Amino acid sequence: MDFELKTLTLAGAAAEKCDAIVVLVGESFKPGKDPLSRLVADAMKARDLETKPGKLLQAYRSAGIAAPRVVLAGAGDGTGKRVQAAVQAAVGSLRTSGAKRLVICLPADAGDDAVRAAVAATAEASYVYVATKSKPEGRELQRVTIAVADAARYKAGFGAAKAAANGIEFARELANLPPNLATPTRLGDEAKKLAKTHGFLCEVLGPKEIGKIGMGSFLAVAQGSEQPPRFIVLQYQGAAASEPPLVLVGKGITFDSGGISIKPSQDMDEMKFDMGGAASVLGTFRAIGELKPALNVVGLIPSCENMPDGKSVKPGDIVTSLSGQTIEILNTDAEGRLILCDALTYAERFKPSAVIDIATLTGACVVALGGVRSGLFATDDGLAQSLQDAGDAALDPCWRMPLDDEYADGLKSNFADVANVAGRAGGAVNAAKFLQRFTTKYPWAHLDIAGTAWKGGAAKGSTGRPVGLLVQFLVSQLGAAPAKPARRGAKRK
Incomplete structure (x- = not known):
């Protein structure tokens, strides 16, 4: 349009x-x-x-x-x-x-x-x-x-709005595709097309390269599927190479059966939307290609299916993440955090100014916030406020949730450094606490979009959220003075 x-x-x-x-x-x-x-x-x-x-x-x-x-x-x-x-x-x-x-x-x-x-x-x-x-x-x-x-008065904001609208539509189209078409390979191909069109750098890694890097947690989720995993790295350079980039990490589970901890059959078709975080990163890069902001931005997308198979990871298995931390997998349906943790560790090599991950992570966040606001977790107060302000301005709102150390108590394991799930209470926070263990070297925020990435029922389909929030956040960073707000909750227990 x-x-x-x-x-x-x-x-x-x-x-x-x-x-x-x-x-x-x-x-x-x-x-x-x-x-x-x-x-x-x-x-x-x-x-x-x-x-x-x-x-x-x-x-x-x-x-x-x-x-x-x-x-x-x-x-x-x-x-x-x-x-x-x-x-x-x-x-x-x-x-x-x-x-x-x-x-x-x-x-x-x-x-x-x-x-x-x-x-x-x-x-x-x-x-x-x-x-x-x-x-x-x-x-x-x-x-x-x-x-x-007076059109001249609104020119800049209008340009950003147009780019965001195009990015949202791009994300919606990807997420609405059926899972037999929107495979990890397809996401990699879409990233390459974006890179060719807009001049981004793009690298798409397959199973061998992912294994060589040491992403054992990511590969554990992927091993039960016939579809090969892909790790997508997109880079946009709009500022000097010396400027640290913002890194966006998107969960790319193109279909989530739950694995061995299989989900109920009702509404399982909606698990094609479990790559909403990946779609939002690609949609944001679509907008970046149009806006060309004076920023450096990196997009990281770990993508695979989570399927039940004789080769699938099992409850009780222990895997070694890219960070070297060992993880006891108690529930194979808590797979998003297992692929994200390796991507969050990979983000360290870019020496980022901040890292934001976007994931359809927990049903608990849906219970807490419904489909109105995305859940926001952050170790940095300034980053959290900027994201909340951007969401309000874009009418794509989020709500900050706690990261108290006590929420991590349930993740203790007798056999590994950490378990991948805790109890049902505070499930969205427990998941965020798991991810926080892998983000101690930079300011970090986590957007849980399980309630906002798609709608069910008669209106079933992707919303394209939170592309609007992310684009508005990037626009708000233009000309912003570099700051190092006080971090809280950053220590790993």
């Missing part, structure tokens, strides 16, 4: 040649004398239109308006969150209209957050998955103009 930012009043929009116009009507709306303003004023006077977010009123072939369809949408106070709700409802109402060219008129006093929200909500509401359908119904919407009072 092609987005355009344009300086356009309601009078100008009324004359715009397009298939549909969406007018966001906020609480501060002041009507003019143009046809669109009169339409809004008449509707509000008749109490047929409310400014409550999501409330719609449609008109067809209105006098003085070039577009055949007009949707008036309540936008409340005009903030990003209200605009998001309004645009999602309005664009959703046009999905079957055949409209290809759309103009969205933002309130005159709209802020940068409203522009970001309008772009993101349009992309989300118009997304259609067609990759594996024999008779796909493609997305009709092709060109969207965001009309604002």
Whole structure:
């Protein structure tokens, strides 16, 4: 989809040649004398239109308006969150209209957050998955103009919003693919394509190279599958080589059966979404390729399947991680942390300014936070605050969770340095404490996206989260003064 930012009043929009116009009507709306303003004023006077977010009123072939369809949408106070709700409802109402060219008129006093929200909500509401359908119904919407009072004011934020929207769609497409297509090999190929298109450095390692490095924990998970594992390394250099990079680590389990500790059959098909962390890293790099920020960024993706087989790792097996720490595997369905720990150790070689891992890690996080906020764990207060602020700004929110040392007590093992699971209580925190053991050499944050990476039921499908958060975080780092905030909870017990 092609987005355009344009300086356009309601009078100008009324004359715009397009298939549909969406007018966001906020609480501060002041009507003019143009046809669109009169339409809004008449509707509000008749109490047929409310400014409550999501409330719609449609008109067809209105006098003085070039577009055949007009949707008036309540936008409340005009903030990003209200605009998001309004645009999602309005664009959703046009999905079957055949409209290809759309103009969205933002309130005159709209802020940068409203522009970001309008772009993101349009992309989300118009997304259609067609990759594996024999008779796909493609997305009709092709060109969207965001009309604002002064386009120059919003130019930078609009560019970032467009890049984020493209990255989110890229992540959604990958995660929505069936697991027989979205294999570890396919993820490696997609990374290579991104690298070729945008000039990234890319290395994709197979089983022999992974074993030679010493990633015993990662390989233990992969050994039960016929699909060979892949370790993907993407590098973008937008700053001087001497500048330490930010490292993004994405969990890439392309299908999770649970292994020998097999999952119940109900909803197991949704375990194709267990590579949501990997998809989000690739989606973020898609956005980076468009934005070209003055930063150095590394993406690390350990990818494999977790399957039951005669060669599969068993409960009670002990493996040696890349860090040299031994791990007693008590539950083979706690596999994400086993592949991530080796990637987190590998990240040390880049001497990073910070490392953020993204993983559909625990059902316990879903219980704690549902599908609204991703779980955030961090050893660095400044990093945690930056991520939380970025999530709020991108309307892709997270919530900081604790890392008290006592949560690691359940991970003690009589036979290895650490066990891969503790008890059920505090499961999301226990998993984070396991990962923390492998992150003592840099500031670290962990995003548990088990509740936010996809939706089930009638709306089943990937959300592309937290690409929006990650892109906003990277943008926020541009020009930021290097700082070393106080770290907490960094010692390994």
